[in-house]
Amino acid sequence: MQPAVDADFARYVRARQHRLLRAAHLVCGDERLAQDALESALATVAARWPRVREYPDTVVRQHVYREALAAAKQAGTESLAAELATELATEPASESVRGSVDGSVGGLAALTPRQRAVVVLRHFEERSESDAAEVLGESQATVAGEEQKALATLGMGAEAVGGFLDRASQRLVEVDLADRAWALALDRRARRRRRALSGIGSVAAAAVVVAVALGVERGGSSPSPGPTPSTSVTAPVNRLPDGTMYAAMPLEGDEDQLPDYDAGLPSAIDPEGRAVELSSLAGPPPDVVAVYLRRAGTHYRAVLVPKGRTQVVVDGLDLLPTRDAGRNDGVPLGPKAISADGRWVVFAQPRAVVRLDLRTGSFERYAVPAEDLAVAEWTDGQTVRARTADRSFTLDLGSSSPRAVAAAPAAERLDPRGLPVTDLVGETVSAGPWSASGAVLDQVVTSPVIVRGNGPIYQGLVAVSGAGEPGRVLLAPESPDGQTGRFVSCCTALAWADPSTLLFRSAGYDGSWVLAWNVRTGRVYDVTRLDEGRGVDYPQALALAVGERG
Template sequence: MTERDLGSLLERASEHLPEVDFAEGAWAAAVAGRARRRRLAMGAVAAVAAAGLGVAAVQLGGSTTPRPTPATSSATRTGAGTLSDGTPYAVMPLEGTEAQLPAFDVGLPSVIDVRGRAAQSYAGPPRPVVAVFLRPDGAVFHPVLVSGDGAEVVLDKVDLQWTFDAGGDSASPLGPHAVGGGGRYVVFPQGDHVVRLDTRTGDTVSYSVPSHHVEWVGWTSSAGVVVARDAGHAWTIDTGQARPSAVPVVDGYEGRYRITAADSPSRALGLTTYDGAKPVARGFVRAPMSGVWGETVGTQQSAATGAFFDQNVTAPVIRLGDGPIYQGLVAVDVPGSSARVLLAPENPDGQTGRFKGCCTVLGWADATTVLFQSVGTHGRWILAWNVRTGTVYQVSRLVTGAPDDPPTAIALAVGTRS
């Protein structure tokens, strides 16, 4: 493990395809099966709620009705309002209270053990595959496929290496755009090539890339086409061709939109729109941003990414004792050229809470709900943020060996990740 993987830990120590990308029938069946199990356990009231979840999952690719949970405490209530610059905001509950949040069902299991200790060796994929993570094994990683009921299958014959940039910093070879083909294919960057895994067969195919430092790869809005990127170049690979080759594309990106930090405080967000992998429009959106974190993931009309904020704007929102608010998420309504932010406060009274880079966008459950990973001293979670209401929900708890474990690289096969 090198500098980039320990970055968030050192920071904490020093300062404390556009389509819905899932197999519709399989996913709906998984959610319905999950709802049936809950009905047996929770009785008649839960039966009504679970049935509603099944209908919403088929129609929207994820339930918009929270699962029944105990009433939330004051520590888990989210505040909302408008910042001094006019940006609508919501505030995340304090780190460590995620288990008290209302639940949101998108077909993911409520607990995912990212240590992979209970994973079974591959004898066929779990049905359906709803997420993928990487299990470290010495100097390599093995992909682990996760099903909607929590079963895990490890492909222990598939060895994946760390990615390295030109400066020698390393990172895990898995990003939020990695899963495509309705959950059938997963792509991984591997230095001078891309590996595509077929989850149905366990087979892999490699595609050569004219670089030694490919760090990112993901599916585009064009069926079968992936983008591979290093720090300064991008290539498209049409995996449907008989002999796929890496074709250079200027400023290419695997998402429909890309949010970047602008160089002027009055134009705090840069927004680039892509057709396939090619940039076709550029603009700016006002928001109280000082930087961005992680990749941009979008829908047809919205985009979201991790964010660092201008604390001069966010400071008035801080409750007494909650510490600074310098990070969280930003979501952009592209047609409206407007942004909303989710603020992630520190824990009160100087306690260690969220790590720097706490919040990473993984996808969208539906047109208004962002799925993201939250990391802190008390654990890791996949959470959901409704950008219209500001409500934050729990989706899945990620079980790790210890809070100081390296950041969890996980890609979803549910919802929208364009």
């Protein structure tokens, strides 16, 4: 985002902010909360402005009404009735009209927040049923039903409601929110970046760092306090038409509204942030929790991400892209590239596997008789498996002279039979009874559960249990504009933070994230942001040194 408010954004907001403020107030019934809700919603839109500026109206209203509905729960019905009664107190009217108005005020307070939102959209903003359904994420039938119930409670005809709502909110004073919303969006982004560094000196943060280090030392699984108390914007586990258990991610670009999950990673990994070269240091930093790749001309460079310290570029190691039998380029880093003890990282190269020592910074190359190696991964504390599309080799790196030995092709540990999965994406990671992978989904099965206003659902993740529990999928809805949204093969499994929480990557037009999915509850959490989107060169591949990556 640019530091100064975007001129188009400012013009758009100033043309609509008063009407939107009145709408938010009618939904939540508290002037201060309505103003806060509108400012927060506009800040969310400001962060996505380059992507939504062509058709912003629906997106803006979706966020405004979401925030207003949340504020309504905080305000309560007594506040709503009191504020509306105050608004109408100075209205000159006959006794019969006054009685009707007083009854309507009580009736409006008696509506559910969602019924109020429907009435405001339909009769204050004069939106069609289909528009209201798209804003609220409901079907048209649901909107029509809620509207009928609301009108019956109000005891007013449809033709009278609009005038009543207009009178009930006309005394609100316009507040200029354009600059404030833009500044809030910038502040949110800055706070996300600062959060990784805040509290490093505190006892609690020190305890987390020690826990991560101990977890890596004894096998890579770092204790985690789990999610912070908050309300997830995702739905709990539900069922698809074929009976498959599912949950859904938020729309791409809304990840920062998810509650946080502490997996031992910084809250942001900035591919354009400050980094020092390994050759300038005495050795690699301690507490490396992740490794990713940066482009360096025709090669890649590995970047080490330590907990609470500056990133380190391994400048002495140039890595070539992998290349399959069809001569298609790939990345030489996979999710299981870091050993369980957190000491070693392996990279697939044409006819070789390279092992980097994270304690000393030295690296060694081991010959493998395959030009088209795609993946190098650890199978135990000292054995590495290198794979092509149809061949597999093992290397015992604990021996005095490791040699590549041909092995049977590695069996896929995840069997998606019986689930609406047409293909798997990326590597399978396992922990305890659970295995998970990115997935391409059967749209015939997923289409009936598309929320109004979302685009198609054709990809996501799949998790399968070897202990007899039913498998389940995580849906990745697409953006409704057909232009933005998640990339093809957006979602890849990285590691298991605990026996039921999968860490995975989601990549799209608004940025790349590490998120967490609890396969039992269906909840999705924000772990770390990898880039800001909008053309930033996001990390080309990522491996974690936290959690289990079997």
